[in-house]
Amino acid sequence: MVLTNGSFVTEFILEGLTQRSDLQMPLFFLFLVIYVATVLGNSGLTILIVLNSHLHTPMYFFLMNLSFIDLCYSSVVTPKMLMNFMLKKNTISYMGCMMQLYFFCFFIISECYVLTSMAYDRYVAICNPLLYNTAMSPKVCSYLILGSYLVAFSDAMIHTGCILRLTFCDRNTINHFFCDPVPLLQLSCTSTYVNEVEIFLVGGKDITVPCIIIFISYGVILSSIIKIRSTEGRSKAFGICTSHIIAVSLFFGSCAFMYLKPYSAGTMDEGKISSVFYTIVVPMLNPLIYSLRNKDVKVALKKTLTRKMF
Numbered sequence: 001m002v003l004t005n006g007s008f009v010t011e012f013i014l015e016g017l018t019q020r021s022d023l024q025m026p027l028f029f030l031f032l033v034i035y036v037a038t039v040l041g042n043s044g045l046t047i048l049i050v051l052n053s054h055l056h057t058p059m060y061f062f063l064m065n066l067s068f069i070d071l072c073y074s075s076v077v078t079p080k081m082l083m084n085f086m087l088k089k090n091t092i093s094y095m096g097c098m099m100q101l102y103f104f105c106f107f108i109i110s111e112c113y114v115l116t117s118m119a120y121d122r123y124v125a126i127c128n129p130l131l132y133n134t135a136m137s138p139k140v141c142s143y144l145i146l147g148s149y150l151v152a153f154s155d156a157m158i159h160t161g162c163i164l165r166l167t168f169c170d171r172n173t174i175n176h177f178f179c180d181p182v183p184l185l186q187l188s189c190t191s192t193y194v195n196e197v198e199i200f201l202v203g204g205k206d207i208t209v210p211c212i213i214i215f216i217s218y219g220v221i222l223s224s225i226i227k228i229r230s231t232e233g234r235s236k237a238f239g240i241c242t243s244h245i246i247a248v249s250l251f252f253g254s255c256a257f258m259y260l261k262p263y264s265a266g267t268m269d270e271g272k273i274s275s276v277f278y279t280i281v282v283p284m285l286n287p288l289i290y291s292l293r294n295k296d297v298k299v300a301l302k303k304t305l306t307r308k309m310f
Contacts, residue, residue, distance in 0.1 A: 028085035037284050038074050046064050046067045046071075052303065061145075101163060105159045108279075126224055168188060173187075218241065246289050
């Protein structure tokens with residue numbers, strides 16, 4: 001049956017993480033635990049920020065959006081992956097695959113720019129504390145978040161549109177556990193040169209531009225911290241930035257490994273491992289990274305639990 005866009009494929013088969021039947025159930029329970037922890041951690045952190053007025057600051061506003069994005073893009077990928085561990089034939093419809101691709105791109109790009117906004121917030125807080133209330137007003141914060149979502153919306157449309165222009169003839173087995181653009185290119189029976197250039201340019205822009213801004217921000221932050229005379233002041237300043245630096249390193253490092261190289265380089269197994277890390281593991285770790293090292297969150301959690309219990 002031929003689709004209206006010229007594709008002969010009506011559904012795709014997701015190869016998944018492994019073909020070994022003895023690993024299906026252990027992996028199912030492992031990723032189920034990770035996903036439950038992701039949902040509880042990110043939704044819990046979001047609710048905690050909403051319920052506690054002393055957390056209604058720019059830093060926690062960005063953190064709330066980050067938790068929302070982590071929850072969403074993990075939910076775009078993980079439930080289907082868990083279902084596939086239990087099924088013999090892991091299929092996804094053509095339109096379902098394109099929808100998964102679009103929402104995955106939208107949320108992953110949103111996270112790139114929200115992390116960048118958080119770096120800018122840390123820069124203003126440490127380097128220009130007297131101008132903080134003006135530079136990071138609610139209006140400015142809203143514009144930064146809105147801009148992140150608008151860029152993500154447009155770039156996700158570009159990625160998905162470029163995949164939609166391809167024709168898929170007889171091969172429909174995706175060597176991945178979700179509809180990622182890179183393995184989809186390998187199935188096309190038409191030229192993918194435009195798509196490769198588009199992924200490198202648009203995807204590269206969404207990784208390198210935020211990274212450059214973050215590096216510049218932390219370069220200025222580091223020079224300001226060095227000038228602080230008191231050991232306590234330097235320690236406090238480093239503590240403010242440590243959680244964000246860890247989150248940025250984990251997320252951008254794994255994304256760069258996946259997308260900033262020719263798609264034929266390396267093996268798809270390496271790409272799967274990298275994808276598991278930034279789509280499933282990182283969303284689970286972010287609430288822990290920002291909570292375990294954050295006294296405000298610990299105090300808010302204690303107050304909220306006490307208030308609900310008594």
